[in-house]
Amino acid sequence: MKLVVLKFGGTSVGTIKKIKIVANIIESYKKKKFQVIVISSAMSGVTNDLINKSKKISKNFSLSEYDTLVSTGEQAACSLIAGRLIEKGILSRSWLAWQIPIITEGAHKYSRISRINRTKIRGFLKKGGIPIISGFQGINKDGRVTTIGRGGSDASAIMFAKFFNAQKCIIYTDVEGVYTTDPNKLKKAKKIKIISYEEMLEMASLGAKVMQPISIQDARLNRINIEVKSTFSKKSGTLITKRSNIKNNRIITGISFTQNDAKITLVGVKDKPGVAASIFKPLSKNSINVDMVVQNISAYGKETDLTFTIKNEFVNKTKKIIYENKSIKFRSLLINKNVSKVSIIGVGMITTPGVTYRMFQTLANNKINIQVISTSEIKISVLINKNSVHKAIASLHKEFNLNK
C-alpha cells in the first residue's frame, strides 16, 4: 500500500470551515487506497498571538517555555482535524510529538528532528488509521517540548516522508504551486509543473515564499518528491523532484527578483590583502547579510572600489559600522537604495551555451543598465534599477519562452 504525507499550512486550517475542507481532502486519499500521514500547522494567527503574549511577559522569554507555549497551536489544530475525520466515520487521532515520539536535537526554538520512532504510527496505519501529527515540534532527550527552528511544519512533513518511505510529500498551502515568476508582478507568469530541487532552492533563496530553503534541502538530500498545491483548488500543483525525473528541454525554469535591496560602494579603498575581510567581518557579526559583491580592478594601482548589496533595512546600521571602524580606509561611500536583483534560474543553462549573452542582450535591447553581475551553475543574477524590474522580467520571460 502506497503512503503519502499530507502537510497543511496555517492558512489551510485557518477556520473551522477550512478544516472541514482539509478533512475532505484527507478522506479523498483514503478513498484512493493510500495510507495517509497528516502533518498540520497551527490555525493561522494562533502562533503569532501566543508569541505576542510571551513578548508581553518578557522581552527575553525563556526559550524552553516558548516551545511549550507555541506548540499548543499545532496540538489544537490536530485535534480539530482528527475530530472532523472521526465525525465522518474515519479512524483517526491526533498524535503529539511525545506520544510518538519525535526526537529533536539542538537548542530550544531552533531544534532539528533527528529521529522519529515508527512503531506506534506504523501500528496505527496498519489498523487503517489516519494519524494527524503536530507539525513544528518534537521532544528533546530531557523530555521537554521543542520546536523546529527553520522550515517548521514543512520540515516535519519531509522527515515523516523520509522515515516512513512515503511515495510523495504533498504540501497543501494557499497558492497553487510555484510560478515562473511572481504572478502579482507579471500576469503572464505560468505555474511550473515540475522543478528540480536545485532550481527550487535558488527560487526559494531568491524570494519565492512557497517553502523555506532548509526544507527543500532536506527533501533533496533524502530524495523526497514534494508536490506543492492549493488546499482550495483541485488543480495539480508543482512537483519538486530530482533532475533526472525532468524530461523537458527547458533552458530557464523561472525568473525571480528581489525588492528592498541597496547597493553600497566604497570608493577608493586601499587595495591590499585583508581589506575586504575588515569590511565584511563586522557586518557579519551584526547579522547583516551581504549578497552580491564586486571588486573592480584597481584603476590607480593602489586603490579600488568595492560594491556590495544588502537589504535596505540594514543601510543605516551598515553606514554606522563602516564609519565607526577606523581600520576601514576609503575616500567616499555611495549608497543606492533604488536597485533590484533579477535572476534567471534553470538547470538547462548548464548544457546550453549563450544563456548569459541572451540575458544581457535582452536587457540591453530594453535599455536596462546592468550594475552588478553574479552567477552560479544554474543561476544568473543582475542588479538593475528598481524601476526597470517589470520591463526586465517581462522581456526575459518572453525571451526564454516562459510565456508558453
Added chain:
Amino acid sequence: MKLVVLKFGGTSVGTIKKIKIVANIIESYKKKKFQVIVISSAMSGVTNDLINKSKKISKNFSLSEYDTLVSTGEQAACSLIAGRLIEKGILSRSWLAWQIPIITEGAHKYSRISRINRTKIRGFLKKGGIPIISGFQGINKDGRVTTIGRGGSDASAIMFAKFFNAQKCIIYTDVEGVYTTDPNKLKKAKKIKIISYEEMLEMASLGAKVMQPISIQDARLNRINIEVKSTFSKKSGTLITKRSNIKNNRIITGISFTQNDAKITLVGVKDKPGVAASIFKPLSKNSINVDMVVQNISAYGKETDLTFTIKNEFVNKTKKIIYENKSIKFRSLLINKNVSKVSIIGVGMITTPGVTYRMFQTLANNKINIQVISTSEIKISVLINKNSVHKAIASLHKEFNLNK
C-alpha cells in the same frame, strides 16, 4: 521545609497583567521559605473558545480529541507563568501531565486522578525549583491526554497537596473567600474565616460557587487544609478544614439560597408501593435532578399528594414525561415556578437544641410561609415564595448572629 500548593483559576490568569501579579504572589511564598507547587487553569475565555471550535466541527466531537484540544489552554498558561518567574530570576518550569506523569482513570472528559509520580517533581523542588503544573489534565494508561471531569484544576491541586503532603492548598480566585451568604443579595454578609468541610460541602451543593463539591469532598477525605482567597487582595481568605480545628461556638455558619427552582405537586396519586419510583425513575433517566421531596399522609386512605422540586429549566421536560407515562395516575398537576429554597448550615446545630424552632419562628415573625421542609445533620432547608428570599435571609442572618 514546608510545602504549599497554590492554585490559580482562569480569571486569576486571565490577562498578561494578571499573570504578572500571580508571579509576584508565587515569589512571595518562596521568600517566606516555602517549597511551592503551582497549579494553573487556562486563561479565562480560552477553554470556552476551544470548546466552541469543537462544537462547530461536530455536535458529537470525539471526547479523546476534546481532551487533547482543551488541555492546550492550561499548557499555554503554565508556560507564561513559568516564563514570568524565569524573567524574575527564579528557577521555574512548566510541567505537563505526561512529563510528570499524572495518571488518570475513567472516561475521557470525565477522568479522575488516580496517581501522581513524585520523583521528578520532588527532584525539581529539591533544587529549589517552582514547578508550574497544568491543572485539569492527566494521561491515561494508553498515553492519551485526559481531562478531569468535575472539579477541574481544583481537583488537581488537592491531589497534589495529598501526594506531596502539603501543609496547605491555597485556591486563588476572584472572590475573597466564602461568605455567610451571597454578598450580592445581602450587604451584611460577612466573610467566614474558618469553615468545616461538611459545612462547605452543604454550602457548595446549595449554590456557593467558590469550589465544586467533589473537590471539597476530596480535600475532606484526605484532610487537606484549603484556603480560598483572592488573587487581587492581600486580605486573608476562608480556611476550609476539619471540624476539630474549629474552636468558636457558632451555631450557624452560613445561609444559602437557590434561584430558579420549581415546585411540582401531583395531586391524588394512588397510594401504593412503587408509585414514587414510577415517577422518579424516568426523571432520573432524563438527567433531571429532583431535590426536595415530600409525600403527605393519605387523606382519603387510597390517595396522596406528592410534591418535589426541580430546576425551572426542566419543568417542560418533566411535564412531558409525567403526562406521557401512562403508568403514573394522578388527579391533577400543580406547578409553581415562584419558589426558592433557603438553607441554614452549621455544625453547631448538632449540639444546640431549638435551631429548627428558631428558624421557623423567625420566618413566621416575618410572615413567610414555609411550603416544604428538608433537613440533614447540619442543614435545614425550607421552600418559600421567591419574593420573600431577601427578607428570609436578612432575618435569619440577624437571628443567628451572622451580622457580628
